Amino acid sequence: MKLHHLEALVAVADTGSIRAAARLIAISQTAVSKALRELENTQRMTLLMRAASGVTFTEAGQKLLSHARQVIGQLQRAEEEMAEMRGEHIGQLSIAVTPWVMRAFVPATLERFRTKMPDVQVELFEGLSAVALPRLRDGALDFAVVPLIPAMPEQEFENEPLVSFNTYVVARPDHPAVDARSIGELLAMNWAVNFTVSTYPAQMQDLFWQHGFDIEPRRLHCAHSASFLFDLIGHADMIGPCPAPLIISGPGTPLVRLELKEALQPKTVGIIKRRNAVSSASARCFIECLVEVIRQRARSSRREDTVLFDALKLLI
Template identity: 55%
Template sequence: MPMKLHQIQALVAVADAGSIRAAARLVGLSQAALTKALRELESEARLPLLSRTATGVALTEAGQRMLGHARLVVGQLARASEELATLRGEGVGRVSLSVTPWVMLTFLPRVMLRFRERMPGVQVEIFEGLTAVALPRLREGTLDFAVGPFTAAMSTQEFECEPLLSYGSCVIARRGHPCAQARSLHGLLEQDWVVNYTAASYEPFMRNLFWQHEARIDPARLHCAHSTALLLELVRNAGMISYCPQPLLLAEPMRGWVHALPLAERFETSRLGIITRHNAMRSPAAQCFTDCLLEEIRRRARSAAQRDIELFDALEVLY
């Protein structure tokens, strides 16, 4: 027998809730009905998907693999239901996206205003678009798209990228830092650094920043922050060195206190784009939001305002 939707929903609920009792409340079933659905799913899979623990239940390796597919199915069906309800004039539409921090601080406010004028009945859910946040949600189907850098961690068989902009990156410190005038990366290896990477992006990140320049840093000097606000706080008030996209330096929260170090070393150019799962259909709301983003980029690229000129001196438009 094929797997049934209620069985797949039961697995997602248990993963989210951590126990049978809490999962049953989450989906509005009795514990007996939820347990039966899970046993049927395990029977179809012919592998144990759950293991009982002192604190609840945990997913086995097979359960973890099944969960990724289950989230995708449940997420896509929920999105289809939302779109149909919107077409019927019922309920509230929704678009879910992640946005890389420098785009969030430069383009996003005007994009949101433009989008709300066109689709006032649509709810927007936005995540800070660090790779560790965006990729799992794209895989699960809980994000419509991500606006961020297309990195080596993203398989072209799994994701598609519509190129928007390219930009460089630089090493930064707070103004007045003892190393603010450093000329070489090698003079910064005894400093504490705060950066952002994932397990999948660690090697290309290290190769670009350090290894290609024959610089070897003690891992104890390299701290990972999964929030831009946290990263900037540690640069500003803990004296740490960091590495960031050059356009971020032109965002309002960065002006006046951050300094790009005049290093001799150069780093790879990054490409920013609209990233979706391979062959995923874009909803009308998601398409409208991306259209608003493209229009705002074009408007700012043509602007004679000094801040826009400075911003596009650090960017190359790719579309």
């Protein structure tokens, strides 16, 4: 197994076809196909299924892809570390950020970061935990700034808490259930939520089980994007949980908090990294800038900052 084999595998996964992969890594289609054949021959397994519609991965291919991303990611971070020692700041930084943190803190953080590392390309992904953790696991992300969840394996990830906040059930202003006072009154409603198989129990415990309620699975509609979630709540007659800071800043869709007697568990947003992974200089710099911005806004007397931090508890 050679590095160019793994690079071809990752390129095909990222682009969906051999032709696009060849353009991405600037080699011929023949060279990409040859690398993939050699890789399958050395492993004595089929890793990819080729069709006119594109390329899909077998189970073995998916497992190897995860390792390939980590290997290539570590090599990139090693190159960045060497460049840093030469006084250069180059490379790429890939981060997932939860939507309300993106809105509240990332613009100022990115501006500060760019003054320190202007040659580093930053790639930002929407950071719902259910979407971010698999990408962090396979090495596609340097780190994530997302809510910490009980299902997060401690042997895989380490975290640094930043702030905690409350979550409330919200609906559009003219929703039929806007006057509900208990989750028990909402079990016949359709809910917009975000979870994976591993995070499902924690989500159900927080929303329903801890209060003695259960809900039919057909009432739960899972969206893996914050904008999708709020579109469903705002325009598809659904309700769902929403972080208090996002209610304050406004998700772009008019939503109101339901005054329910049952309280949801407070959440904590933190910086999540793969355990024992070596952070690049650019990752460390971005995190330092983010922490500086959060602390600065926490001390600010501006009304927009005091309103925001009335809904947050600083943990750093």
